[in-house]
Amino acid sequence: MISQVILWWVVTGILGWLAWPVGFWLFQRLPGRGYAFNRILGLFVSSYLFWAGGSLHVIQNDAGGILLALLVLAGVSAWLVFRPGGYGREMSSWIHQHPRLILTSELLFACCFIGWSILRAFAVGKIMPVGGEKFMEIAFLNGILNSQAFPPLDPWLSGYAISYYYFGYIMMALLTRLTGALPAVAFDLYDALLFALGACGAFGLVYELVSSSDRHEKGALPAALTGAIFTVLLGNWQGFLEILYTRGWLPFSLAAWTGVPNFPGAAQVTGTFNPGSFWGWGWRASRVLSDSTLSGQSIDLNPITEFPAFSFLLGDNHPHVLALPYILLGAAIAFQVLWMALLREEPHLWRSMAFGWIAGGLLFLNTWDYPITIALILGAWLAGSTLSTGLLSNPTLRSTLRLGLTCLASGILFYLPFFSGFSSQAGGILPHLLPPTRLIQYLIMFGPFILVLSGFLPTSWAQECFRSGRRVALRRWLRWWSRLVIALLFLFLVLLALAALILWLDAVRGGNLTATLLPILEGRTPGEAAFLAFAYRLRRPGVFLLLTGLLSLAGVSLWEALEHGKEGATDDISRTYAQAPDPGLIFSRLLAIGGLVLTLVVEFFYLRDGFGVRMNTVFKFYFQAWLLMAAASAYGVWWFFRYGQQVWGGFPALILKAGMLTGILAGMAFPVAGIISRTEGFSAIPSLDAASELHRDHPEDWAAIDWLLTRRAEGATPPVLLEAPGKSYTYAGRISAFTGFPAVLGWSLHEMQWRGTYTEQSRREAGIAQVFSAPSSPAAREWLKTWQVEYIILGEAEHTYIHELCSRVEQPCNPVQVEEELAHLYQPVFHQGQTTILRLPSSLP
Structure with missing residues (x-):
């Protein structure tokens, strides 16, 4: 696992250096030129290019598509550096003038990422079988990794795309593919990465504030480190x-x-x-x-x-954590806007659109964060313009309105593929x-x-x-x-x-x-x-x-x-x-x-x-x-x-x-x-596999997951699973969550939160109940054909579900007979302990 930690550190560093010319252009008025945000910006830009290309069907959701997105990013950065009048000499000069900032930023990231990776390795209860929302998060990651294009398939509602702000999971999937990490390992490492990126973002923002107040930058680095501590480490009372x-x-x-x-x-x-x-x-x-x-x-x-x-x-x-570094990036953009207003620099159209594009990413990361970021950007411009041109003068109000409309328009324009399938x-x-x-x-x-x-x-x-x-x-x-x-x-x-x-x-x-x-x-x-x-x-x-x-x-x-x-x-x-x-x-x-x-x-x-x-x-x-x-x-x-x-x-x-x-x-x-x-006092055996405890406690289900993953043909459409549905925060939906193969229905109440309606979930609950109570009935067969189910799961969660189903007065049945009937109707292709996988024929009679 040490090799994966080092690989993630190197890969994120490469992304940061690829994006630095973009940041150097974006934060041209800040003393630190946004250097501490390099990794944050690199992951953002490369993930956006990857997602946009996949959504427009220009590239595929695979390693080749990611490399093409990185090539585009590298091309833009190279143009910014080497074009006539580019930033090459200015960047070289800046590096020589700010060695302490560069060294401190890199050391901060390394210490936070490695340190939190160690904590994650020793943490117990990484992905709990009940409670919490980690099943949902790993389901989104695996669903994206198993999708051929975007929007990605919903692993808990087959035939539908994810209706949620899933940009953070695109970023996680990009790094998972680039590093070759197992999804459960990537799950642990991404938490450590977010901790490090959040620390660097807070460090960078406070550094820019203090350096702007103190032209000699005395105390800027200690204050910036304080900002990192206050943001990601300090707790309430x-x-x-x-x-x-x-x-x-x-x-x-x-x-x-x-x-x-x-x-x-x-x-x-x-x-x-x-x-x-x-x-x-x-x-x-x-x-x-x-x-x-x-x-x-x-x-x-x-x-x-x-x-x-x-x-x-x-x-x-979860999205509120996935968006954390990008809220800080949005605040840094607002501070750049303030500087431009103070210096009476009207943002060029391209720069305003870039501000709106990055701020708009929060709509896709965690929609709740977008309004406050836009308000901060416009408030900064209004304050700076007032200081430069007069209190709420007409030019100030007009320029504020112009900047606001440009940011809003670009924020919507660049994320249209997301909005087209989003409900709330x-x-x-x-x-x-x-x-x-x-x-x-x-x-x-x-x-x-x-x-x-x-x-x-x-x-x-x-x-x-x-x-x-x-x-x-x-x-x-x-x-x-x-x-x-x-x-x-x-x-x-x-x-x-x-x-x-x-x-x-x-x-x-x-x-x-x-x-x-x-x-x-x-x-x-x-x-x-x-x-x-x-x-x-x-x-x-x-x-x-x-x-x-x-x-x-x-x-x-x-x-x-x-x-x-x-x-x-x-x-x-x-x-x-x-x-x-x-x-x-x-x-x-x-x-x-x-x-x-x-x-x-x-x-x-x-x-x-x-x-x-x-x-x-x-x-x-x-x-x-x-x-x-x-x-x-x-x-x-x-x-x-x-x-x-x-x-x-x-x-x-x-x-x-x-x-x-x-x-x-x-x-x-x-x-x-x-x-x-x-x-628990660092007493456990360290492991960066977030699924290790579930693998240990539910070995039969995990053997079924491994069997399914090894039999999916490369590039083929993932099969549809039928497993026991659950409301929320339960062990149900575990096979689809850890394979990324879409289930007919997973956590139904979460699906309601994502879609704003319970109509489809209710319909599917009734159909699933028929399949698991009267599998020979024509209605059950019709449901399976409609959903195009390829595998039926009979494991720990299903045994419990069938027993509860058969105990209802309005739907009496014998649990043992139901399971025997299912095994007779459909071919058992996997069996270990109490877990069985049944395969349905390609065409049901």
Whole structure:
């Protein structure tokens, strides 16, 4: 397995160097020229070319198609370097000027990738047989590897293509083919790769911010490393609380007061610093919010509060993790846009389209991340243009609109093949009527960043006021704060009234939407529910006041910087770096505003989906907010340690620094304890095969998987399987998941989430039930012909399914007779233990 780690390190390095000229052109105004993003950009561009070529049927989904995509990338880069007036000499000069940045970036990637590969080798429970979504993720990878073209076949709904944002799995499949790794090995290594790419992306973003603020780049590398730690390694405070409780230093009453679900009820006091199994305390750290009904009763679907360190320890290669490096890449693009606006450089059409193309990749990676990235890009351009040409002048508004339309158009244009077959369960935006988040739970989640931002934002505002000769007027901030509070409360009241009206009209017309919200309304009228929702926000205002206060600080300081920046604006378009305002400080405030707004929005709204509450909305928005606040906080720590004493004096600055460091150290308790728990003290036999434990625990099924894989002809269409269907998070669908051969039906509820409807799944469930209860019936044969089934699986999951099916009163049958009948009707071609594979004739009578 060591050879695979080295091979992945080398291959990703080659991709990075192939794409560096593209990055050098893309980030032309940034001090670091986006060097730390090379591998991220290389994997993105090569995967896009591979996918686009396969979608247009120009290339095939094989090693030859990948090599052709790499040749195109190499050709574009060669043209950028060697064309007349190309970047050859400039790149050579830049390399000689930045050896420390290059060396640190490469060492950071190597240490993170190799280190996390070691952790993955020792991790236990890599792909769990039940729970988690790793079956789905390995199914997508194998489904893509088994598809002849794109869109790839859906391994859990035969005859259909994947209806999900699957670009991250295209990237994983590309590296799997390039390195020749087994899919289960690639699954483990890709988690390590994402950890390393996320660290490098955060490192690169913070480096560009600090280097732009400090022309001599002093402290840029340490600050950038801090950004990497904050983004992928730092945890929330729940890990620290778990350790305190386990050690016996946190009283039960105080732990219970936090209201974190299952804490401290499921925790134990052992007198040690070891909080126990990661699946206990570690899981609680990803579920720290507890929502309740309007009557105050706890609900089952509590918000998901994952953060990167938890996700990487869990090892889920899910879209929110797959997109992580590319959110940071989008933020770097936004910072490049800010620089261009400050220097009054209108983006060329090709460059604007490139910005939109890369940002649009998030639509295909994890659609939720796209709006905030576009908003960040346009906000950066608006801020920079305002500083250069005046506050919200007509040229500023026109150029912002032009950039926005170009980015949106190119983001859609370049991904049309994806949109043509994509459907979703998203059903609009609904008001969050349930009680708001408790302040203590919000601080447990984002405490390290809130402490840093609470020191950084007011201090940076005060310093700007001192330098410009203005007074630090608290009344000015309080005026901003009170206006924001009143505006948001008024807006929420209006929206509640509108929601009540919509629900009333809906009830008159039949009540479809009202039925969806019935568990939340609890028999109340829409008006009563709206009144209670507003009353709860007045009784529990902590999170609202905290976030609006910090947003007001960031907003007033940014607004005043823009107002005073316009006073110094000149008509000289060729402004130098030395003449420009501090872009790092401006952009860090934009990042902070973005992160804070994302966590405030979910207090009032959520995206309607199959869950009916804000569980998934909090999950997606909090994860994005973590990335933005981590970068802003890393910059804030550097800035405060450099300038804080000048503003507050020695002792107050020392107290604030101590508070920041204490909060950060409390957050570092999670990764330290998490690494030990996740690997059980590095006691297991190391293996980078993510399927090794399933192979050990279910040898008969794995023998069937191996048999199927060895009998598929190269280039042939994969056969259709019939195995026991499952709802979600079960052992069902394991054969199709680990072969990539399409099953008639796998996890049906996940298919509903991906497609927004349960019609086809319901129809197939009824047909599968007929096949596994009355296999000789004409209806069963007709179903098998319709689905073009080639193999029927009879294994552990099927035995259980048939027994449950036959136990139903409305469909009585004998499980033993059913299995004997299936074996009589169709040819057994594989048998080991309790697992049998039956082959159907090419044409059923």
